[in-house]
Amino acid sequence: MRTIKLTIEYDGTRYSGWQIQPNGLAVQQVIEEALERLLGEAVRLRSSGRTDAGVHARGMAAAFATHRDLPLRAFVEGTNRFLPDDIAIIDAVEVRAGFKPIKDALAKHYRYTIRVSPVRSPLHRFHAWHVKDQLDLAAMEAALSAFTGRHDFAAFRASNCVSRTTVRRIDSVAMSREDDFIFIDVVGEGFLKNMIRIMVGTVVDVGKGRFAPDHIAWLLQNRDRKKAGVTAPACGLCLMEVFYPPDDGKGEELPISRPAAF
Structure with a gap:
């Protein structure tokens, strides 16, 4: 066999x-x-x-x-x-x-794609979240930095999530921009239901000025989903890679400090 x-x-x-x-x-x-x-x-x-x-x-x-x-x-x-x-x-x-x-699996790398433009794009509607408002990228980067490490992500999970524990390890979070597109790359050991989508939705609310960047740290401490942001649409999320030990089927070394190259 x-x-x-x-x-x-x-x-x-x-x-x-x-x-x-x-x-x-x-x-x-x-x-x-x-x-x-x-x-x-x-x-x-x-x-x-x-x-x-x-x-x-x-x-x-x-x-x-x-x-x-x-x-x-x-x-x-x-x-x-x-x-x-x-x-x-x-x-x-x-x-x-x-x-x-x-x-x-050692970790997984997900990428979330946001398209910032006053006009929607029919060609990208199934692969990016269309956001009309201009976003404060510096505030978003400051907010994203709070996610790295081991935290309780109870404020960032769906109401019907059945995981026994809400503690998860995030190895790296990075944001980049290319023309109208913003990419948020997250590498971590595992994720709760809708966790990344709620993380992104909350960080976009930071970019819109609804929350201050330090609100992320507050949410991780207080575990209140009702005080977090929206759940970002599914269309923007993509599983990029799953990392395994090198002896498990030609696995790749885990990138701790940065997202995988692609």
Whole structure:
């Protein structure tokens, strides 16, 4: 029995999220059906986590077990033949038996994209949050710096989040701008439901002048979701990469001080 780890890219616009569910088409379901057509056997993908409806991925990691003795390129090229245009297998590596994509992950890198413009863009509507107001970028950078480290993120989770603990470690947060686009890159060990989207929504409220930059530190201390900002739209969020120890399927070293290069 072999264990194969896939790196997957997808546009999440028309999907109900990563995980199979009774109501709606999930990315996981589409890939499992494609693998079954390739392998002639049913497989179950175990992923590095979930993405919500409308969230995208450039580097989702998922693994499955198979008896088939195919070359690794066949898991990429062969599976892609049965996938729609908005999902693709980017890479496949064989990993050790017992590899667990979610438990073995060191950290994940997410990127949130904001487009600041008085006029909406039809071409970017599914991949960026359109914000009409001009934003105070210096205030936003000052606010973002408070997130780094290990904190209680109770103020930055969805009301239906079922995680037993709200403490999470953030390794790095960085913001950059290119023309009308603002990119917020977050690397951390794991995230609560809607955590990054609420972080971004709150920081955008700082940029609009609704909150002072030190409000982030106050929220981390007081844990009050009602005093945080809006939940940013799903369309702007993308899972860029999942980091593993180097011996776990050609994993990459974890970038502690900066986001991954791309």
